[in-house]
Amino acid sequence: xxxxxxxxxxxxxGALYGLVAVGIxxxxxxxxxxxxxxxxxxxxGAYVLAYTSGWPAPLAIAACFAAVIALALAQERIAFRPLxxxxxxxxxxxxxxxxxxxxxxAIYLLAFGTRGEIVGTLGQLNSAFTVDGxxxxxxLLVTTVTGALLLLATALLLNxxxxxxxxxxxxxxxxxxxILGVRANRVIGLSFVVAGVLAAAVSVLYTVSNPLVTPTxxxxxxxxxxxxxVVGGLDRLWSAALGGFAVGCVYGLxxxxxxxxxxxxxxxxxxxxxxxxxxxxxxxxxxxxxxxxVERV
Amino acid sequence: MRRAVPELGVPVLLVVLTALIAGGISQTQQxxxxxxxxxxxxVVALYVFVGNSGVISFGHVSFVAVGAYLxxxxxxxxxxxxxxxxxxxxxxxxxxxxxPLSLLLGAAAGGVYAFAVxxxxxRLSGLPAGIATFAVLGITYNVLYYWQKVGPTAQTLxxxxxxxxxxxxxxxxxxxxxxxxxxxxxxxRLLRATREDPAAARASGISVYRQRLVxxxxxxxxxxxxxxxxxxxxxxxxPTLFYLDLTFVTLAMLVFGGVGSLWGxxxxxxxxxxxxxxxxxxxxTVHVGFRLTLPTGTRLVTIGAVMALVIILRPSGLTGGREFxxxxxx
Numbered sequence: 297x298x299x300x301x302x303x304x305x306x307x308x309x310g311a312l313y314g315l316v317a318v319g320i321x322x323x324x325x326x327x328x329x330x331x332x333x334x335x336x337x338x339x340x341g342a343y344v345l346a347y348t349s350g351w352p353a354p355l356a357i358a359a360c361f362a363a364v365i366a367l368a369l370a371q372e373r374i375a376f377r378p379l380x381x382x383x384x385x386x387x388x389x390x391x392x393x394x395x396x397x398x399x400x401x402a403i404y405l406l407a408f409g410t411r412g413e414i415v416g417t418l419g420q421l422n423s424a425f426t427v428d429g430x431x432x433x434x435x436l437l438v439t440t441v442t443g444a445l446l447l448l449a450t451a452l453l454l455n456x457x458x459x460x461x462x463x464x465x466x467x468x469x470x471x472x473x474x475i476l477g478v479r480a481n482r483v484i485g486l487s488f489v490v491a492g493v494l495a496a497a498v499s500v501l502y503t504v505s506n507p508l509v510t511p512t513x514x515x516x517x518x519x520x521x522x523x524x525x526v527v528g529g530l531d532r533l534w535s536a537a538l539g540g541f542a543v544g545c546v547y548g549l550x551x552x553x554x555x556x557x558x559x560x561x562x563x564x565x566x567x568x569x570x571x572x573x574x575x576x577x578x579x580x581x582x583x584x585x586x587x588x589x590v591e592r593v
Numbered sequence: 594m595r596r597a598v599p600e601l602g603v604p605v606l607l608v609v610l611t612a613l614i615a616g617g618i619s620q621t622q623q624x625x626x627x628x629x630x631x632x633x634x635x636v637v638a639l640y641v642f643v644g645n646s647g648v649i650s651f652g653h654v655s656f657v658a659v660g661a662y663l664x665x666x667x668x669x670x671x672x673x674x675x676x677x678x679x680x681x682x683x684x685x686x687x688x689x690x691x692x693p694l695s696l697l698l699g700a701a702a703g704g705v706y707a708f709a710v711x712x713x714x715x716r717l718s719g720l721p722a723g724i725a726t727f728a729v730l731g732i733t734y735n736v737l738y739y740w741q742k743v744g745p746t747a748q749t750l751x752x753x754x755x756x757x758x759x760x761x762x763x764x765x766x767x768x769x770x771x772x773x774x775x776x777x778x779x780x781x782r783l784l785r786a787t788r789e790d791p792a793a794a795r796a797s798g799i800s801v802y803r804q805r806l807v808x809x810x811x812x813x814x815x816x817x818x819x820x821x822x823x824x825x826x827x828x829x830x831x832p833t834l835f836y837l838d839l840t841f842v843t844l845a846m847l848v849f850g851g852v853g854s855l856w857g858x859x860x861x862x863x864x865x866x867x868x869x870x871x872x873x874x875x876x877x878t879v880h881v882g883f884r885l886t887l888p889t890g891t892r893l894v895t896i897g898a899v900m901a902l903v904i905i906l907r908p909s910g911l912t913g914g915r916e917f918x919x920x921x922x923x
Contacts, residue, residue: 330720378905388908390649390723391848394841395904399897406890515837519727526724564735567728574728575713578721 301431306548308436310541311443312501316521317540318450319494321533325467326487327380329389330522333371333397335514337492339404340367341499342509346413356417361496368492371396372485380484397515404511412510415503422504435504446497447537450490454533463487520547523566527573529580538582596916601773603917604859605766608633611863612762622870627758629866631823633859634765635839636846638815640858641772642808643847645781647788648718651840652710652726655733656813658835659706660699660820662737662744665753665830668695673752680741692756696764696821703817704810711809715802718791730840737832749831756825764822768815772855775811784808845900851910856917861910869896 316334323331341364348356375396379389421435454460459482465473466483474480502517503509521540528539543566550562573581608630615626639653666674666681667690674686690698714725738747775781784804787794791801824830842865850861872892903911 375901375905379908382908385647385852385908386649386719388848388852388904391844392901392904392908395845395897395901398841398845399894399901402890402893402897406888406894523724523728526720530720560739561735564732567731567735570728571714571725574717574721574725578717 300428302549304432304436306545308439308443309548310544311440312498313517313521313524313544313547314537314541315443315446315494315498315501316517317525317528318447318533318537319491319498320518320521320525321530321536322450322463322487322494323491324525324530324536325533326463326470326484327376328386328470329376329380330393331371331376331491332390332393332518332522333375333400334491334495334521335516335518336397336400336404337364337368337371337495337514338499338502338517339400339509339511339514340364341496342415342503342513343404343408343413345415345417345499345503346509349414349416351417353417357500360499361493364496364499365489365492368488368495369485372488377481377484397518401511401515408511410511412508415507415509417500417503433505435501438504439501442497442501446494450494450533453490459483459486520544523570527570527581529582531579532582535580535582539580542581597773597777600856600916601770604769604773604856607859607863608762608765608769612758615758622874623758625866625870625873627761627826629863629870630758630761630765631819631826632843632846632866633862634761634768634819634822635816635843636850636858636862637765637768637772637855638812638819639843639847640852640855641775641815642805642812643844644852644854644858645776645784645788646805646808648805649723649844650726650809650812651723651844652729652733653812653816654835654840654843655710655730656703656707656816657820657823657839658733658737658832660703660817661824661830661835662750662820663702663817664692664695664699664821665750665824666744667698668692668754668825669750669752677748678741678745681744682742685743692754692760692825696818696825699821699824700814700818703820704814707813707816708806708810711806711813715805715809730836734832734836737835744832747832749829750824751829753824753828753830755828756822761822761826764818768818769855769859771811771815772858775808776855780804780807845904848908848910849900849903851912851915853909854912854916856915857910857912860912864911865896865900868899872896 316338320331320334323329341360344360344363345356348359351359375392376389379392421438422433424431424433426432454464462473462478462483463486465476466478466480470480498517520543524540524543525536526539528537528542529535546566547562550559611626611629615623618626635653635657638657639650642648642653643650666678666685667688671687671689674681678686710729714722714729717725737744740746744750776785783794783799784807786797786799787801787804795801846861846865847858848861849865850859851857869892872887872895875887876889876892877886907913
């Protein structure tokens with residue numbers, strides 16, 4: 297058993313889930329919508345990478361980003377904007393994102409089949425270098441650094457630019473922000489673009505370690521990230537990111553430490569911990585204390 | 594009383610009609626109609642909690658699973674069980690009961706499980722409630738998949754006696770009637786009050802927690818019953834059957850029909866089931882005036898698209914959350 301190895305794995309998985317968590321948290325902040333179809337953006341990016349494996353890497357990655365951003369905007373335009381216009385209940389919105397996720401999976405199944413495709417882009421990052429007897433694959437380093445940089449960039453965009461101010465205002469109080477002249481469609485569109493950029497980055501990074509692309513590959517990613525987001529606290533981006541990071545770390549760590557005999561019940565342990573956290577801190581592990589008891593809208 | 598006749602009568606009539614039609618058609622189509630009956634039972638069980646409380650639950654399929662596994666294992670011949678699942682708990686291993694009793698026990702198990710889960714979880718609402726109930730589903734699936742003392746794990750559970758369409762129809766009608774009686778009862782009304790405005794309900798002296806717990810437990814019992822029906826309809830099950838797909842499909846059926854009404858739950862389950870089975874047939878050529886053959890895979894895409902479209906264009910569902918009425922109001 298090698299602790300250094302386990303920590304290295306845990307960090308990179310944590311960074312990956314942190315990115316997914318920010319993508320989900322950003323859209324939730326602005327729209328109060330948990331986008332369950334977020335994982336299908338990642339799947340779409342992975343398929344693009346699989347079908348462009350022969351291309352030069354920068355070109356393939358650019359194609360992946362373009363496709364994922366386009367799909368993210370399409371989701372917003374076709375599915376979520378009409379819902380928002382009608383003032384649908386949160387339950388209906390949530391089930392609608394489920395339906396979109398189901399539909400996209402069905403389309404992938406119809407278009408690409410069940411067998412799965414292999415991504416070859418950036419495969420060379422799987423080679424390793426050794427530090428103190430710990431094998432570190434390049435991709436771990438790349439994932440952790442890219443993850444940190446993207447999180448930093450998102451934070452800068454939100455805190456240091458005009459449009460970021462608009463996004464934050466809309467996230468805080470959508471109606472008042474609109475009255476004060478924030479353009480709703482622009483802000484929401486932009487947050488979907490940023491979410492799309494993050495999803496595309498996850499497609500690129502994730503497929504290096506897990507090159508098999510299947511129609512349903514996005515589902516477990518969304519579920520774990522969503523669990524992380526809710527456990528961390530949905531209302532703030534950094535707490536959502538931290539929650540996603542924590543869930544990824546726990547998974548990476550236990551996946552390495554436990555034997556396969558013990559690790560079959562790992563999901564139960566993680567879900568059990570989630571329930572405990574939600575009972576003790578419904579607003580999230582990293583949310584500020586003294587949350588309001590009753591919220592009237 | 595005058596309202597009760599169409600409000601309860603029409604959903605029950607639809608269920609009976611489905612069972613009647615199932616008698617006069619080919620073997621495969623009969624299976625699809627029976628499956629539609631079971632789907633109605635599951636969606637009605639889901640409606641009892643989600644519809645009346647307004648809190649979304651992703652965990653109901655775990656109660657369906659518990660009911661299904663208990664009802665299934667108890668009706669399998671002990672001789673077979675000694676051979677296929679030797680490490681079961683002794684009670685499960687040696688018992689052998691009839692189908693009606695197994696359905697009852699399935700319902701009881703679903704109710705007890707829901708009560709135990711609801712005891713801590715009903716304090717939550719909104720998204721945390723959704724995620725916590727989802728965590729329950731994840732745990733149930735994980736345990737059923739690996740624990741050899743409670744079932745055949747990842748293997749299929751087979752040799753379960755199959756029930757005819759009338760047993761299924763009676764079970765489903767019971768679920769519909771119980772759901773209706775509950776929503777017209779004092780408890781149902783109190784829970785609906787908490788749905789409309791939790792703060793005002795609390796101010797009027799209603800314990801939101803207690804009303805949700807009552808609804809959740811009843812809903813879990815009906816889900817257990819529906820699970821029993823499901824296992825006796827299929828005759829063979831695996832844990833994967835009771836996970837994300839069923840959770841999504843039943844929730845979508847409920848929202849599709851209209852989350853706020855019993856009539857919507859029944860209608861949503863039947864319409865989606867009908868569409869599903871028609872498209873399934875059409876993938877193997879069907880005659881609708883002309884020969885129609887759809888490429889394999891169009892079924893899922895079409896179902897997904899129809900559900901997404903209806904939910905997006907009409908978030909309150911086909912029925913708009915109203916019960917069936919003879920006069921059209923407004």
